[in-house]
Amino acid sequence: QVQLVESGGGLVQAGGSLRLSCAASGRSFSSYSMGWFRQAPGKEREFVGNIWRTGGPTGYANSVKGRFTISRDNAKSTVSLQMNSLKAEDTAVYYCAATTRHYLGSVYLGPYDYWGQGTQVTVSS
Numbered sequence: 001q002v003q004l005v006e007s008g009g010g011l012v013q014a015g016g017s018l019r020l021s022c023a024a025s026g027r028s029f030s031s032y033s034m035g036w037f038r039q040a041p042g043k044e045r046e047f048v049g050n051i052w053r054t055g056g057p058t059g060y061a062n063s064v065k066g067r068f069t070i071s072r073d074n075a076k077s078t079v080s081l082q083m084n085s086l087k088a089e090d091t092a093v094y095y096c097a098a099t100t101r102h103y104l105g106s107v108y109l110g111p112y113d114y115w116g117q118g119t120q121v122t123v124s125s
Helices: none
Strands: 002-007 010-013 018-026 033-039 046-051 058-060 068-073 078-083 092-099 119-124
Touching: 002 092, 018 033, 018 092, 018 119, 033 068, 033 078, 046 068, 046 078, 058 068, 078 092
Parallel strands: 010 119
Antiparallel strands: 002 018, 018 078, 033 046, 033 092, 046 058, 068 078, 092 119
C-alpha cells in the first residue's frame, strides 16, 4: 500500500506557473505508475497526465499538453506536475494517484488504486 500527499497548490495569475508535488510513503515507489487528475467545482474529475513507474513515457490530456509536464524522482519517492501558462479553466483541486497495473501506450486513464487528498489550484484571470 502507498500513501500520497500533494502539496504546492495556491493562487496564481493567468499566464503564471505552479509546481505541484506528490510525496509517497509505503511500498516501493518505483512499483507505481503515477497519475494526476483534477476536479473543478461542479464538474467531474478529469485526467491530467500520467508517468510510467520508471519515469517514462508520459501521457497528457489534450487540454494541458504542451503546458504541463510530469516528472518523478524515485529516489525521493516524489512525482511533480509543472504547470505553465496557466489559465482560469485550470482552476481545480488536483489529485495524484498511483497504480501497479500494467498498461500499453503512454496515456493511462485508470483505474488507479491509491489517491491523495488533493491540493487546490486557483488561477485568477
